Amino acid sequence: MIIKANIKEALKSLITAKQRTILALIGIVIGIGSVIGMVSIGTIVQNEALKQFRDMGIDIVSVTKDYEDQGGDKGFSIDDIYSLPDYSPLIKKVAPYIISSTQYSYMGQDLYIELMGVDESFFDLNKLYVREGRLLSDLDRDRFFCVIGAETADMLRRVGIRKLIGGQFLFGDRIYTVVGILKDLPEGGGMRPSGINRSAITHISTALRAFTTNDITTFMARVNTQDSKTVKDVIENYFNKKARGLRVRVRTAEELITQMQKQMQLFTLLLGAIGSIALIVGGIGVMNVMLISVTERRKEIGIRRALGAQRNDIETQFIIESVTLCFVGGIIGIIMGIVISYVFAHFSKWEFLISQSAIVLGFGVATAVGVFFGYYPARSASRLDPATALRE
Amino acid sequence: MLRLTDIHKSYRVGPTTVDVLKGISLMVEQGELLSIIGPSGSGKSTLMNIMGLLEQPSAGTYTVGETKITYDDDRTLSSLRNRMIGFVFQQYHLLPRLTAIDNVGLPLIYRGIDEKEIAERSTEYIKKVEMQERSHHKPMELSGGQQQRIAIARALVGSPAIILADEPTGALDTHTGQEIMNLFKRLNEEEGITIVVITHDPKIAAQCKRKVELRDGIITG
Numbered sequence A: 001m002i003i004k005a006n007i008k009e010a011l012k013s014l015i016t017a018k019q020r021t022i023l024a025l026i027g028i029v030i031g032i033g034s035v036i037g038m039v040s041i042g043t044i045v046q047n048e049a050l051k052q053f054r055d056m057g058i059d060i061v062s063v064t065k066d067y068e069d070q071g072g073d074k075g076f077s078i079d080d081i082y083s084l085p086d087y088s089p090l091i092k093k094v095a096p097y098i099i100s101s102t103q104y105s106y107m108g109q110d111l112y113i114e115l116m117g118v119d120e121s122f123f124d125l126n127k128l129y130v131r132e133g134r135l136l137s138d139l140d141r142d143r144f145f146c147v148i149g150a151e152t153a154d155m156l157r158r159v160g161i162r163k164l165i166g167g168q169f170l171f172g173d174r175i176y177t178v179v180g181i182l183k184d185l186p187e188g189g190g191m192r193p194s195g196i197n198r199s200a201i202t203h204i205s206t207a208l209r210a211f212t213t214n215d216i217t218t219f220m221a222r223v224n225t226q227d228s229k230t231v232k233d234v235i236e237n238y239f240n241k242k243a244r245g246l247r248v249r250v251r252t253a254e255e256l257i258t259q260m261q262k263q264m265q266l267f268t269l270l271l272g273a274i275g276s277i278a279l280i281v282g283g284i285g286v287m288n289v290m291l292i293s294v295t296e297r298r299k300e301i302g303i304r305r306a307l308g309a310q311r312n313d314i315e316t317q318f319i320i321e322s323v324t325l326c327f328v329g330g331i332i333g334i335i336m337g338i339v340i341s342y343v344f345a346h347f348s349k350w351e352f353l354i355s356q357s358a359i360v361l362g363f364g365v366a367t368a369v370g371v372f373f374g375y376y377p378a379r380s381a382s383r384l385d386p387a388t389a390l391r392e
Numbered sequence B: 001m002l003r004l005t006d007i008h009k010s011y012r013v014g015p016t017t018v019d020v021l022k023g024i025s026l027m028v029e030q031g032e033l034l035s036i037i038g039p040s041g042s043g044k045s046t047l048m049n050i051m052g053l054l055e056q057p058s059a060g061t062y063t064v065g066e067t068k069i070t071y072d073d074d075r076t077l078s079s080l081r082n083r084m085i086g087f088v089f090q091q092y093h094l095l096p097r098l099t100a101i102d103n104v105g106l107p108l109i110y111r112g113i114d115e116k117e118i119a120e121r122s123t124e125y126i127k128k129v130e131m132q133e134r135s136h137h138k139p140m141e142l143s144g145g146q147q148q149r150i151a152i153a154r155a156l157v158g159s160p161a162i163i164l165a166d167e168p169t170g171a172l173d174t175h176t177g178q179e180i181m182n183l184f185k186r187l188n189e190e191e192g193i194t195i196v197v198i199t200h201d202p203k204i205a206a207q208c209k210r211k212v213e214l215r216d217g218i219i220t221g
């Protein structure tokens, strides 16, 4: 009952002191808005990164030659890689690849391109599809055919080349015929090798003959189990036996996800911390406004005390006023934060989502700020000597 | 009903102490209409603040009803103020944001009474001071005399044991002041309400059943 009357009173007094209330509101709106915006953006980024794993499946591992290994700079033997599925039923499919960066020069302009050599299963494991033309298959063995990434295609078009499919290009020191253009891929995250968008991809057999470096240092594999420890052991043992001293590093999707989630949590925390600074500034604004309010209403406090209000009642009244203020600011701030994250998602072409926990957090934080920064003014109001206040 | 025994009150002002009340002993009985009269600065308001539990005396004892006041617990003091005492001030002291009727109901809010009953009782008392026509006006929209009536209704609404009025006619013209005095007299006669009126106007004091004179912090008559 007293609470309800207090909320009514709080709203009335906040409306009476419009300018002050609006100033305090701006602080709180910016504070809560940035916390909610930052946390929501964190959630959107995290969701986007995880989505790429979901696209590719989490049964993918990537195996790299361990560079700290002393056993010379020999890479994997391609035959060893291809007989891995026969060695262990846990390995379903393998896809070795090599990368060599190169420039493509056209009428005095240089384009930087990742030249890659892959086999048919690489496209399957990485969920790569063509936008135009066709993919490579193992029938393109030893032939100078290539597919190009979406960005490569854009770059070539930008320098004025019209005919891409069927066109012939000098990549590295060989001429390749383009047979397909890949669909655009989201940047980063997942198990995909980076740079596919900027690539020209030929068959690995061609690459082993044509590229300047022909060490295979990485391959991908689809595995049969979620147990990353066993997968690691199997692959490590295999290469230890096959190629004496060759040490490998196996990265599973599961590991990457965990690592990424940790980073994301840190990222979200960081963004939240930035928002919190804005919030503290907003909170100090609220405290300021409440202190002025208490000073201006000394007489009111004296009257209420004379009519029988306890110190507690006065304290509650001012805390409720400050919480009401923050709550209203919180609602506007939450809306603002959601709008910010929506705009962010829209321009990054990422999936927008409203984080429910961010909203709950927003209301929680607004209330906490109200109580925390309202406490001191409310307490000083309740300590006011009623006789002195009434004499003024 | 109220018993003050050898009450002293002094204030520290910088390095010196000012003795405002110098041994006041006074009893107020149920049903009295008492005036306390004295020149400005004689300590009338200070005495009323002590009687109204707004201030603690420096020495002496004070008993309200059966309760000897110990001044150590805010809850008890607030609750006694709320139930036993109704204040009427010279400056009316209404809350400017609230309507007349909401001002009247204010003491009941601190008793945790439900809204409906507060509304009923406020209406009853606003009628008693003949202000029902102005129930929903803000204090700013009322004349001084009207505001003082609302303040009296507010003092009465909680059925206190005593009304303490500090120069209730001080800000009003003679005619309006007389109307307020008539209201007090009627309440005292018809309903037996105990009233203490503080004034420096002998004409007002003369209308009360009993008169106490205060001079320089002591009762002189």
Ligand SMILES: Nc1ncnc2c1ncn2[C@@H]1O[C@H](COP(=O)(O)OP(=O)(O)OP(=O)(O)O)[C@@H](O)[C@H]1O
Pocket: A388, B011, B012, B013, B018, B020, B038, B039, B040, B041, B042, B043, B044, B045, B046, B047, B200
């Ligand atoms: N908080 C205080 N600190 C110091 N001195 C005070 C305080 N309150 C009152 N006094 C002093 O006590 C004396 C009595 O004040 P009080 O208000 O009780 O007088 P009063 O009889 O009500 O006068 P008036 O008729 O003008 O209202 C005055 O001299 C005043 O200055």
Ligand SMILES: [Mg+2]
Pocket: B044, B045, B046, B166
């Ligand atoms: Mg006075």
